[in-house]
Amino acid sequence: MINPRIDRSTPVIVQGITGRAGRLHSRLMRHYGTRIVGGVALADKHNNINGLPVFPDCKAAVAATGARASVLLVGALQLLAAMQDAVAAGIRTLVTPAEGMPAHDALKAWRLARDAGAAWIGASTPGMAVAGEVKLGFLPDDALKPGPLGLMSKSGTLSYEAGYRLAQRGVGTSVWIGVGGDPVKGTRYADLVPFYAADPETEALLIIGEIGGTDEEEFAAALAAQRFAKPVFALIAGRTAPEGITMGHAGALVHGSHGTFAAKRAALEAAGVRVFGSLNEMVEGVRATLG
């Protein structure tokens, strides 16, 4: 079972720490409470960023810091190699925000993580967080109020908006996982059903989905197989998107009857999930159940 419940003691490195995003987010994650212990930069002369040691590869970083998790802020075409470096060094939690990872690379990365028993969150993810504890990635602090709602989302911005509005209405989150908008992803909604079923801090679960792929349908099947007993909610974007045109996310492509809003809603409702048509309805529905 994938267990994403990391905490403030988990040592984390940032691969690509000397880049623009690496500098900014290593600082922001630390500010939130994440124990960033260093970074990796290939072919970079810096040996120190924001007071953190910079290493030439993950092996050296892990040897010096004992890091167990990594946030990979490297470009999409460099991601697979950086993941191989991390896994070979013993890193077992990988968060990869880069958008635009080639799908065939993602397939290789999927098999790499599976064979090593590593948890891979991404690609194209805003990251993950244990609210009030630690975050790996970009999730905005305003949306991260601690509470009883488990949250998984393909989209970053839609989850920010949802988390922010829920927080304003007094509903906080437990473990928040941005599974990402790519078709091939390291962690799918269904993979985390056993975790959320067992997690004592999670009282209900919200998935924020979108058209394309079969992730929501798999999730519905996993709920049934698990006999998931907590309330489950879903918000699905792209109900009115046209067939055959990619709406921003590589995974959000409808062709034929595959990946449509109707197919997802039917599967989710058959599994006992409450599917909402708008943000406001979702926020009020979740609040009424958890409040």
Place this chain on the structure above:
Amino acid sequence: MYLLEHDAKELLAQHGIAVPAGRLIGRGDAICHPALPPGPWIVKGQIAAGGRGKAGLIRRAETLQDVTGHTGAILGATVNGRAVEAVRIEQAVAGAGEAYLGLMLDAAAGGVRVILSARGGMEVEALPRAAIRTEVAAPDAAALAACVARLTNSLDGPESPALRDAGERLARVFLECEALLIEINPLFIRPGGGWIAGDAKFVTDDSALPRQPELRKLLESRAAAYPEAALKLEHGFDYVVADPAGEIGLLTTGAGLSMMLIDELRAAGLKPYNFLDIRTGGLRGKTKRLAQALDWIGRGSGVKVLLVNIFAGITDLGEFSRLLVAALGAARFRTPVVARLVGNGLPVAREVLAAAGIGLHTDLDAALAAVRGHLQR
């Protein structure tokens, strides 16, 4: 990117896959009869969607007169709200059996799914289960070839050797082109064992374009047929005209949130014009990208108001607002603007926007009320 059949077949042909000879004819093009392959022909409307036969976009032509008639009837037809811009006129394949061959990236199974059947010509869902062979293989040539061999060995009909040859060849194309899906249905198998791709569905991976020069060239040379993908390749962000008659221009970031906003506006009876994921993180302190998006939105003749909706996790909204006001000026954008912003730097953003006469909301419902106000004026 979901390739039109014509482009899929030309791409396959470049990789040594046999396809019927054919020509692409666009709207306004004259049909040059001597350039056509020998008849009879099939005239096939080119849209990136299934169900073309049922929609009347695939017609058989026995004479050149039929070719002209069918071409005229299909060009300009509208299917699912999209006009047919081109037809492929190709030589009909006679006296062959129809099989099915599909390769797709199976994200849930973490591999490449191979599907084949000695019976083709219909949707894979409609094929009898007992006639289908399918298995998932690792994404490498050896594993895929072994998978195709296992599956075809389990078919004992005379089609088996042809399906195996086609499967192995298409698996190589699948890997070389980093495809997401290649489906050949029907795969025509001739009595002598030869085969030819009757139809071709080919979905490429936009994310692989930076290292697939052949696909990039195809996209650049056929940009008009793939406006969204070509735009993203050139400009680095996503923009789609969702409704040419739309009244609300959207300046938004985030694919999921932008899609949801369109859904919610439509549910409320409003008419959004476009989908946009501007990616505020990619602005890099310059107005260029914003000005470009505003220029496109400004082309919507029905657009009466611009709704700016930015939920910024990281982006500084003061900086964003300065860029927005500068871009509005540069694009000579005259349409009223309603802004809804959430995130860091709101006080500065409020000042900057107020100086430009733009009201700022933090609540989306309040912003939508302001949008409605502009529509009623």
